Amino acid sequence: MNKILLKGNIALCEGAIAAGCQAYFGYPITPQNEVPAHMSKRMTELGRVFLQAESELAAINMVLGAAGTGALAMTSSSSPGISLKQEGISYLVGCELPALIVNVQRGGPGLGNIAGSQGDYFQSTKGGGHGDYRMLVLAPSTVQEMYDFANMSFGLAFKYRNPVLILADGVVGQMMEPVTIVTSDQKPVTSKDQQQIAWALTGAKGRPPRFHRSLLMDDGALEKLNWKLNEKYNSIKKNEVRYESENIEDADIILVAFGIAARVAKVAARKAREQGIKAGLIRPITLWPFPEKVIADNAKPGRKFLVVEMNLGQMVEDVRLAVNGKCPVEFLGRPGGGLVNEQEVLQEIKTIAK
């Protein structure tokens, strides 16, 4: 086992490379610029594909092309750039193609700023692009998770033939922490391997031609596809929910937070306990599928929930749905790149506890 000090964005690249990422297409935007810069060096060294596209639109559509051939393809960007990629993301889902998309969020709306933010929760978990679709959304809160999630995302994307989104933020992207590198003997997929994938477009050698399309004009055909996709989403909901919890069994106040905000919330909850307030934490790791069951199971009269986010209150809506009126759900957040600190959270816990 190999432990090294890495920046979040670099760890993300190495995780994807270790998983066999064959092609990276991207366009610069702060605070994820280390990703294309690092990939340009590493992918080239490894004889894999790196290309700086002329725009985010081009980058995601290069991913669409590469993914269609069965290659492990990836793009990364930050909030305004992800907005531009939404068209291609919707097509990837419509054509049922796997890919890794990374959003290292910055403050918004509009051009916003380059500080870490969690303002893209709605966009990530509720669609973002057009049509009725879902994506697996993973929210890393450590540099280790940047590595691990990138590493496992291709497996998930291929398992479900659906793009996977890593929803990070500028803080996790820019911070440095020790990372355990998994030495994997996984080799990048070769063009020969791609030919073995039952849906990949590799040229119709010795088989009938294949096609990828999301345009279904026949009466009822698109509805049928959507129902089929819905079955897939139900299976993802059943199998892929991930979360972390701490001290929730006897808690009077349960904090719910994801990503970097969850680390702040965790420290505040521990400090509250030291001061005699029974606080605990639920950290959703998959934002979609949302860990609604653990929240619903822990929603009881006499308890309170406090949702901490770096936005104006987005995930809090999903928490309220899961709690379903059984107990109060409070919200503490800072939008536009503001970072909640543990004193603020602790103060809020104390106020609510009264």
Place this chain on the structure above:
Amino acid sequence: MKSILSRPLSLKSNEHLYCPGCGHGIIHRLVAEVIDELGVREKTIGIAPVGCAVFAYDYFNVDVTEAPHGRPPAVATGIKRVLPDRVVFTYQGDGDLAAIGTAETVHAANRGENITVIFVNNAIYGMTGGQMAPTTLLGQKTATTPAGRDLKRDGPPLKVCELLSQTQGAAYLERVAVNNPKNIIKAKKAIKKAFQNQINNKGFSLVEVLSMCPVNWAMTPNESIKWIDEVFLKTFPLGIYKDKQ
């Protein structure tokens, strides 16, 4: 009995949904014949556009993917970069290639992306019902230029071969037409060269094909064939705009 003419293997037998007198059927056949003649059908991947030719996967007997409006050159880039030994072509109309997809077109050409682009220019938006295209002629009446395209309001027609000839990466650019047998033979020659270039790793090749759209031009098929010679060609002269040796 000796068979002297048959359907190219690269063309499916599905009935085309194109309007009577439309040029797409001819151009599809030329592309399919070329793929057959070069013996690359089993290693070819096509990219269907948005617009009339969107059902290309129903017509071409090769692997085909769709692309969002204007993005076929980016999708082609993604495919070609991971599978460089395959033959990749896009089939795009004037709205797709010269309006919403101008950036993708220019940059794929400038990078010298080793792909083949078949650019069907009929000076109008067909599938959406005859609106102005970037290639609509000055004075030409369309659904959104009822008084004719106006230079001051709408700008002049965009000339793609001339524009792309300025990019270093473009290897071959030719404008052809499919309005008579002589032009069709020339068009096939150009399309073949554009595919052959890719096989020879020469870089970006684009064939602009002037084609008929009788329904949206509000003409009979015969009138539209004449209109190409008498009007269309005046703004869009046929010929080779770049041929990098």
